[in-house]
Amino acid sequence: MITEPLLTHRDESGCDVPLLVWRLAEPVLAISSAVLGGGIGPCRWLVNATVPMSYDRDDPADHLSEIAAGLGLAGPGVGLLTGVDVADVVTADDDGVRLWATVGLGAPIQAAAPTAEAAPHAGTVNIVAWVPRRLSHGALVNAVATLTEAKTQAIRELGLAATGTATDAVAVLCPPAGPEAEYAGPRSQWGRLLARAAHRAVLSGGAANLAGTASWSERRAGTRTDP
Template identity: 80%
Template sequence: MIAEPVPSSRTEQGCDIPLLVWRLPEPALAVSSAVVGGGIGPCRWVVNATVPMSYDRDDPDVHLREIAAGLGLTGPGVGLLTGVDVADVVAVDDGEVRLWATVGLSAPVQAAATTAEPEPHAGTVNLVAWVPQQLTGGALVNAVATITEAKTQAIRELGLAATGTATDAVAVLCPPTGPAASYAGPRAPWGRRLADAAFRAVLDGGAANLAGPPSWSDRQDRRTGRPGNG
């Protein structure tokens, strides 16, 4: 089991903005759709960083590497961004699987849109999962698909006609050595656990997100009395 993420923050534009940091004691094998650390490869750290809903940088990879450097993180890692307050992370266990979700649903979309849609805000559903057995390359990709299917199932359960947001990301980590599992579909042992954990985490996190201020920006605006931009 990898350690729990440690809440932290960084200062940008005069604000203390929250983030979560996973510092791995040993390298893991990871698959991710993230802008930093995307693909399959070794991983020493994971960062999930809140950004304002007005976020418009066109170099998020550079931004995330700056954040990682400021935290003293070195080597390969996975970097994620979201418009929600990462302090609201939802963690779920299922067997030996552990999954963390930050769920922002202020800009839900259908993956196959039939009409032109405006450029989305950075709401974002980010999912980070740990599986205690090495997975083959195919099983890692399968795990991402399984988690994504469960995420969509939870979003539909919440009453939204959506498959996610336009900026969702997934990262699945496992040991880099040992006997490897070849499958992670929803009926394979690890896939079933990943699906159950993802469904519960997105359902719980999504319900809380839809019921309260949808973004870190809105919370800041409520504290300061400024009009929201989310």
């Protein structure tokens, strides 16, 4: 089992900005769609960092590398960004699977919408999941798809005609050694658990996000722009 993330803060442009940090005692195997550390490979740490809605850097991977260096993190890792307050992270467990989600649904989209419009509100769903069994590379890819399907199911149940947001990201972690599980689809042993955990976390986090303040920037300013 990997350790729980630490909620901490960083100073950026005079603002005290929150972030979650996972410091792993031993390297794990990871698959991720993150802007930093994407792909399949070893992972020693993860960061899920809040950014203000005025965020306009065109080098997010470099920015996350700077954040990691400032935290003393070394080696390969995964970096995620979101406009929501990561203090609102939702956790879910299911028979050994552990999952953390930060859910921002201020900018829901349909993946295959006929026109692509700029999102006017905060929105990112970041999911980090731990599976206590080594997954084959194919199963890791399958796990990402399963989590995405479960996320979309939860979003639909929240009443949004959407598949997610334009900036959603996911990271799935597992042990780097041991007998491999070949499958992680929604009816496989590990995929079933991932799907149930992701569904609960996104449903819970999404309901809170839609009812409260969408972004960290709005919360800090004491305002809300309804999605």
